[in-house]
Amino acid sequence: MNTRKILYQYGYRRCLDQDRSSPARHPVVVVGAGPVGLCTAIDLAQRGVPVVLLDDADRIGEGSRGICYAKRTLEILDRLGAADPCLEKGVTWKIGKVFQRNDLLYAFDLLPEDGHKMPAFINLQQYYLEHALVERAAALPNLEIRWRNKVVGLKHRNDGATLTVETPEGRYDLDADWVVAADGARSALRGMLGLPFQGEAFEDRFLIADVKMKGDFPPERWFWFDPPFHEGHSALLHKQPDDVWRIDLQLGRDADAKAEQMPERVIPRLRQMLGHDDFSLEWVSVYTFQCRRLERFVHGRVVFVGDAAHQVSPFGARGANSGIQDAENLAWKLAFVLKGEAPESLIASYDLERSAAADENIGHSTRSTDFIAPRSAQELRFRDATLALARHAPFAKRMVNSGRLSMPSTYDSPLSTPDTDRWSGSAHLGAPLPDAPMRDHSGQPIWLLDAIGGEETILHVQNEAQPPVGSRVLIIGKDLVDEHGFFTQRFDAHPGSTYLVRPDQHLAARWRHAAPSLIEEASRRLRGFGEGHA
């Protein structure tokens, strides 16, 4: 049962580095071609940094897999040139429903407003995402993927690291100025450096099943507490492409993982849930989970990203989504440092910003788990009391926690220049910019985030004064026209308002009226030349 029907197979190919007498030297070697490693590699390559991406396997499509990709992740994928196939294939959804027994407790809408290019979420089997990313990577001449290249040794140097790589044709060494460890929750690199991976383990077992069927369920996230078909536990139903449905059933802590995966045990359970047996099993697994992290994500010239750096429970879709946000946070910083446009200490801000994000994700994930899988009689009482009160009092509805779905982090960061003016709207200092539909100078529709792309950008709302100067300035009212007023509202924009945007599209600074010296200072600060980054 633990094999996927769809696999993409890639081949091992001997590379020139294997025939060298001394190790070849590369600016960046990324280890692990999952979604996070692929995104890191693509982002770096797009920024002009040559990348070698190593993976110990030669195919994708195996193992327990993420299915929910959030709006911010889709925006990042779009910038990386991989969103279109995902959107085309994925199931777009934004409505979630929470049931107790058979009764609807409440429904939520994750993206209640118009004027965003990307939907709140899509569901997509992880192998489709990985496939889209591999295809995109293949189109980049400065990105080389080496399949069946397994890292078996890692040695720190002052100015980088040396990796020993095992292939079907033997071993070779590689020197890297920087190593990005994207080798997953069981990270071998983490082990090689002897780094502890600490946190909380949860005892409850969950059954995860992908079922193929033609169903009339809408593309919504349905979560049940104590459903009649699975008494005393929780259940989740979620649609994926190809008529595949993800089902997640809480089994309790005493469940026998092996027995529960047997079709003769799984099928009756699902029959009870779905009310028929007109389905086939695509994949079944029983899992427990941990919420844990590395104390630091940067160790010399080795940087940990994604599950290798931090691990969360699946509730809230915070694994792949936060990992891809790690990738985008790190890529522009590494590119700046490698090109000598920023001090090496800029990388410390990756640790700072993404550590805070990891803590936020682990916090949400742990609290969801507390609610979904209570660990004592009294925890269960509080949970059931909340569910019962939810029918009567709005406050309790807000306490019902079936997973708080992934939202991007707002960085409280030394790279940000603190606000000196008052701002309203949905743009926040340190957060990714809200998108907005605009028109370009020729009147063509363009999304704000597409116009900004991956470069440090100054957005300036036209007024009588001279526009600011910088490496890249977009003038609202000239280069971009805010036809429908979304930009004005979301950015609380007035004539003269100026915004400095980081290469990862997070807001670094803003002014009602910006003096050139302030913009220059904020730009230096964004690159880690500011205070605290000596």
Added chain:
Amino acid sequence: MSTLVTESRFIDPDRAYRALIEAHRGLSEEESAALNSRLVLILANHICEHVALQEAIALAKQSMESLDTASE
């Protein structure tokens, strides 16, 4: 500075106490525990101060410690 008020605030504290007792009359252990859980959630929301909630938890736990030492 403490935000949890521990000075007596009810004009008639006996009446408030009595209201809690009456609410539990005739309930089984499990029903009482369920009622208390609901009450805690409702009152915590009404207080709506995280610091006060933490201090209330600390005070409740502190009073349990003295219970433990007394019984030793």
